[in-house]
Amino acid sequence: MPSHSDLCTRQSLRQQLRQRRRELSPRHQQQASMAALRQLLKRPEFRRARHVAVYLPSQGELPTLPLIRHCQQRHKHCYVPVVSPKQKHMTFVHYRLGHTLRRNRYGIGEPNPLRRRRADSLDMVIVPLVAFDRQGNRLGMGGGYYDRCFARRRQRDQRSNKPLLVGWGYSFQQTDHLPTARWDVPLDAIVTDREWIACAG
Numbered sequence: 001m002p003s004h005s006d007l008c009t010r011q012s013l014r015q016q017l018r019q020r021r022r023e024l025s026p027r028h029q030q031q032a033s034m035a036a037l038r039q040l041l042k043r044p045e046f047r048r049a050r051h052v053a054v055y056l057p058s059q060g061e062l063p064t065l066p067l068i069r070h071c072q073q074r075h076k077h078c079y080v081p082v083v084s085p086k087q088k089h090m091t092f093v094h095y096r097l098g099h100t101l102r103r104n105r106y107g108i109g110e111p112n113p114l115r116r117r118r119a120d121s122l123d124m125v126i127v128p129l130v131a132f133d134r135q136g137n138r139l140g141m142g143g144g145y146y147d148r149c150f151a152r153r154r155q156r157d158q159r160s161n162k163p164l165l166v167g168w169g170y171s172f173q174q175t176d177h178l179p180t181a182r183w184d185v186p187l188d189a190i191v192t193d194r195e196w197i198a199c200a201g
């Protein structure tokens with residue numbers, strides 16, 4: 001279990017980094033997301049991926065629009081998270097640019113959840129980050145949605161490595177060492193505006 005001081009660190013880190021994200025200019029956000037896309041395009045893991053989950057950004061998160069556009073041009077299927085806040089449950093739903101969106105309880109757009117895809121049949125999941133370290137530990141918005149959804153990935157005897165969990169964030173979101181929690185699911189890699197970081201796992 002994380003100690004009380006670890007929990008305080010997580011909470012204050014979350015606040016600081018969310019604030020910093022919100023203050024970024026739209027131009028800075030767009031440039032950073034183009035730079036991150038260039039890093040991702042170099043990776044064979046991404047070129048091979050057919051079914052890719054992304055997220056629809058909110059409050060200064062690193063944008064995903066150029067990535068979604070690229071996926072559509074290459075005939076990759078995109079999916080975005082749809083949450084059930086009461087059950088703290090998350091599923092992935094097929095998404096194309098232009099689909100009608102409804103705002104969820106957090107103000108984040110979600111498509112009509114008709115075409116769901118099982119999380120373990122996705123090839124790659126682009127994971128939103130508030131903070132990360134180079135070991136692949138991640139701090140998110142605090143709902144625990146990704147950790148619950150991919151809890152099976154923590155089991156070492158998982159035969160399949162699917163899906164590849166790839167964090168997507170600004171390089172300033174890197175911290176030296178994040179205190180981890182028992183339920184945290186480590187990332188396989190992280191893409192920032194500067195680099196692709198392969199995590200040890």
Ligand SMILES: Nc1nc2c(c(=O)[nH]1)N(C=O)[C@@H](CNc1ccc(C(=O)N[C@@H](CCC(=O)O)C(=O)O)cc1)CN2
Binds near residue numbers: 058061105142143
């Ligand atoms: N763009 C995006 N979509 C995503 C996530 C994400 O991090 N980014 N999620 C990643 O898990 C899930 C949503 N998780 C979220 C969890 C908390 C808050 C949030 O703003 N919490 C408020 C409290 C609001 C409340 O409880 O009603 C806060 O912390 O101020 C937002 C999203 C699924 N979709």
Ligand SMILES: Nc1ncnc2c1ncn2[C@@H]1O[C@H](COP(=O)(O)OP(=O)(O)OP(=O)(O)O)[C@@H](O)[C@H]1O
Binds near residue numbers: 139140141143146184
């Ligand atoms: N596999 C799980 N089973 C049950 N509860 C879980 C699980 N994973 C996370 N949780 C709960 O979710 C809460 C939030 O976890 P945490 O602070 O790590 O969220 P986060 O990773 O920042 O959020 P998110 O994944 O939504 O971006 C924790 O209080 C934890 O109890």
